[in-house]
Each structure stands twice: as structure tokens, then as C-alpha cells.
Amino acid sequence: MIRFINEHRDRYGVELICRVLKPAVQGFLTSRGYRAALARTPSARRLRDELLVPEVARLHAENYGVYGRRKMHALMRRQGW
Structure with missing residues (x-):
């Protein structure tokens, strides 16, 4: 999902993508969770x-x-x- 958001965030914005996909995808990230995932060091x-x-x-x-x-x-x- 992070890659999908990265590819489309310039066109739609992170908040809109997260708001639209949250009901459709179980356990989907919020915009805050997306930003935290980007800041994390790789596992x-x-x-x-x-x-x-x-x-x-x-x-x-x-x-x-x-x-x-x-x-x-x-x-x-x-x-x-």
C-alpha cells in the first residue's frame, strides 16, 4: 500500500487516498500511519x-x-x- 500511495499521492493527496481506501481495505493505514511507515528504518x-x-x-x-x-x-x- 505504501508504494501505491507514493505513486498516486501527487495527483490525489495522501489524506484523500487513505480516507477512500480505509473502508475498502481491512486494516488500511491512516495518513498518520503512512508517514510513520515512511520514517521507519527498514526491517x-x-x-x-x-x-x-x-x-x-x-x-x-x-x-x-x-x-x-x-x-x-x-x-x-x-x-x-
């Missing part, structure tokens, strides 16, 4: 994912894009992840 999970995503994409491409979840998991473990 350990997010930092690790930023490292893993390019590596997974590279290994998947090296294997002609045919490896599924199980083979990719085994390959990542062999690579030391």
Missing part, C-alpha cells in the same frame, strides 16, 4: 530480501527459467543462502 527481513531477490532472479535465469520452487530452494541452499 532485517526487508534488508535480506533486497539481497536475495537479485540473486534468485540471476540463478533462475542461469537455469533457463525452468526451475520451480523446490529446485530453486535446493540451489539456493547449495549456494550458501
